[in-house]
Amino acid sequence: MTSNKQPALSIKNLTKVYDDSFKALKGIDLDVAQGDFFALLGPNGAGKSTTIGIICSLVRKTSGTVTIFGHDVDEDFSTAKQFVGVVPQEFNFNQFEKPIDILVAQAGYFGIKADVALQRAEKYLKQLGLWDRRSDLSRNLSGGMKRRLMIARALIHEPKLLVLDEPTAGVDIELRRSMWEFLQEINKQGTTIILTTHYLEEAESLCRNIAIIDHGTIVQNTSMKALLKELNRETFVLDIREELQVCPVVADYPITLVENHSIEVEVLKSQSINRLFASLSEQDIHVISMRNKTNRLEELFFDMVEKNLIEGDGEKNDE
Amino acid sequence: MNSHQKWVAFDTILRREIRRFMRIWPQTLLPPVITIVLYFVIFGQLIGSRIGTMSGLPYIQFVAPGLIMMSVITNSYSNVVSSFFGSKFQRNIEELLVSPTPNWIILLGYVAGGMCRGLGVGSIVTLLSLYFADFSIHSLPVTIGIVLMTSLMFSLAVLINAIFAANFDDISIIPTFILTPLIYLGGVFYSIKILPEFWQIVSKANPMLYVVSTFREGMLGVSDVSISFSLGMILGFIFLLSGASLYLLEKGSGIRQ
Numbered sequence: 001m002t003s004n005k006q007p008a009l010s011i012k013n014l015t016k017v018y019d020d021s022f023k024a025l026k027g028i029d030l031d032v033a034q035g036d037f038f039a040l041l042g043p044n045g046a047g048k049s050t051t052i053g054i055i056c057s058l059v060r061k062t063s064g065t066v067t068i069f070g071h072d073v074d075e076d077f078s079t080a081k082q083f084v085g086v087v088p089q090e091f092n093f094n095q096f097e098k099p100i101d102i103l104v105a106q107a108g109y110f111g112i113k114a115d116v117a118l119q120r121a122e123k124y125l126k127q128l129g130l131w132d133r134r135s136d137l138s139r140n141l142s143g144g145m146k147r148r149l150m151i152a153r154a155l156i157h158e159p160k161l162l163v164l165d166e167p168t169a170g171v172d173i174e175l176r177r178s179m180w181e182f183l184q185e186i187n188k189q190g191t192t193i194i195l196t197t198h199y200l201e202e203a204e205s206l207c208r209n210i211a212i213i214d215h216g217t218i219v220q221n222t223s224m225k226a227l228l229k230e231l232n233r234e235t236f237v238l239d240i241r242e243e244l245q246v247c248p249v250v251a252d253y254p255i256t257l258v259e260n261h262s263i264e265v266e267v268l269k270s271q272s273i274n275r276l277f278a279s280l281s282e283q284d285i286h287v288i289s290m291r292n293k294t295n296r297l298e299e300l301f302f303d304m305v306e307k308n309l310i311e312g313d314g315e316k317n318d319e
Numbered sequence: 320m321n322s323h324q325k326w327v328a329f330d331t332i333l334r335r336e337i338r339r340f341m342r343i344w345p346q347t348l349l350p351p352v353i354t355i356v357l358y359f360v361i362f363g364q365l366i367g368s369r370i371g372t373m374s375g376l377p378y379i380q381f382v383a384p385g386l387i388m389m390s391v392i393t394n395s396y397s398n399v400v401s402s403f404f405g406s407k408f409q410r411n412i413e414e415l416l417v418s419p420t421p422n423w424i425i426l427l428g429y430v431a432g433g434m435c436r437g438l439g440v441g442s443i444v445t446l447l448s449l450y451f452a453d454f455s456i457h458s459l460p461v462t463i464g465i466v467l468m469t470s471l472m473f474s475l476a477v478l479i480n481a482i483f484a485a486n487f488d489d490i491s492i493i494p495t496f497i498l499t500p501l502i503y504l505g506g507v508f509y510s511i512k513i514l515p516e517f518w519q520i521v522s523k524a525n526p527m528l529y530v531v532s533t534f535r536e537g538m539l540g541v542s543d544v545s546i547s548f549s550l551g552m553i554l555g556f557i558f559l560l561s562g563a564s565l566y567l568l569e570k571g572s573g574i575r576q
Contacts, residue, residue, distance in 0.1 A: 056417045059576045078320050078419040086417050092410035108331025109418035111324020
């Protein structure tokens with residue numbers, strides 16, 4: 001039995017030291033509420049995949065506790081595992097088997113009989129656009145199809161918590177959007193989703209809450225809205241009608257000349273963009289279009305990781 | 320997981336294993352059959368007719384049980400090692416590791432798969448051997464018992480090999496440098512009674528001798544060793560290897576980081 005108040009995932013003081021003494025996780029705490037769409041972000045080697053590996057029992061933790069809907073992954077592993085579906089970063093199915101066989105076998109490992117498994121396999125393969133390829137060898141599927149096959153496989157036992165480790169890596173934009181819609185739909189139906197991704201636009205548009213992990217520690221754990229509020233400056237790219245030979249100067253607005261017809265301007269949240277435009281206009285510089293240089297979350301992410309890197313170096317120096 | 324779910328999980332692994340070796344039958348079932356037929360033709364008929372008798376039996380009749388047992392051992396071994404290591408290599412072992420299937424079911428599933436191939440090939444070879452040699456079964460319980468136990472023992476042993484293997488070289492070292500020499504020197508082609516006393520003593524340290532001799536006792540009623548000792552020893556190995564395999568799976572050696 002699971003209570004609605006219990007978090008879908010609760011991690012307490014989780015550490016992982018690999019055999020080569022590398023400390024991948026340095027005592028992280030994390031709670032993910034039931035029904036959440038949660039982003040776990042971090043640079044390469046930050047500890048995201050290690051955390052996911054421990055949640056899914058592919059990595060042995062060094063210390064700490066992990067509970068899934070209140071069930072400890074060590075003491076009550078059988079129940080805990082029934083609640084989790086995982087889509088790993090790398091393809092990890094038998095490339096010489098057919099999608100339909102992969103799904104039915106995965107259901108079997110969860111104790112689901114073949115007739116039920118076949119019905120579910122049909123449902124998910126159809127939803128993910130793979131039904132026509134069900135009897136092909138998996139190795140002959142395209143990269144995007146293989147990713148969708150892993151999503152179907154993760155859902156075959158109908159988990160309450162779905163963990164996706166970079167599910168859209170290498171997937172074209174059209175397919176990525178359709179995968180987002182699919183994930184949003186199953187999240188609406190009540191499945192808690194934890195997502196790691198390098199596409200910060202993906203995290204910003206899908207996830208309600210976010211944790212940023214870096215060097216094995218959680219450096220931020222908050223709602224997406226609260227995090228985006230912290231963004232106090234944005235960089236805009238302005239396309240200019242005139243050919244610029246020198247970089248224009250506007251007081252309090254740092255400007256960089258990118259090309260003859262393009263400049264980048266840093267604008268603080270407290271500053272008015274109108275004043276910038278007015279000042280440029282006075283200099284006979286006419287802006288014909290404007291866009292954000294990077295995704296808003298991306299700017300914050302870089303800030304935090306950079307800050308953590310500086311603090312980390314500071315700690316190292318203190319030692 | 321309740322008992323029914325555990326049964327479904329075991330059945331799934333076993334069916335997947337059987338489907339695997341049946342799908343690639345030109346690699347799994349055909350080569351051992353051709354090899355054994357060649358053994359029968361060359362050692363049994365062409366050379367065997369010049370050798371005469373061994374332990375009071377025509378040579379082809381003497382070697383038949385050894386050749387059958389050799390095919391059971393090598394095929395049980397090959398199936399588990401290639402399937403388990405293949406799953407590690409392609410990382411689809413993770414499908415099982417993320418599931419609630421207990422480790423002892425995983426162990427049973429792979430071992431049962433290995434036994435099915437070993438016994439399947441053994442049965443084909445036995446049928447073929449009837450074409451080359453006349454024999455009747457001396458003791459059906461001993462014959463069936465020793466085949467099942469041997470197949471089980473080697474399937475377990477190889478699982479440990481596959482757990483530790485980090486590359487393809489690691490899975491060929493034991494069959495090439497340990498298993499094959501022990502089988503060939505384990506009384507498949509000769510009775511150890513023809514050896515000088517010293518080599519007879521050395522041969523008795525070879526576990527293959529007990530396996531082959533006991534099977535020969537079951538089929539033909541002749542053996543170089545004590546049957547009860549052989550069965551006891553194999554049973555001991557089965558318990559030991561089961562415990563070790565389960566321990567390694569629980570510990571996650573070679574499969575969990």
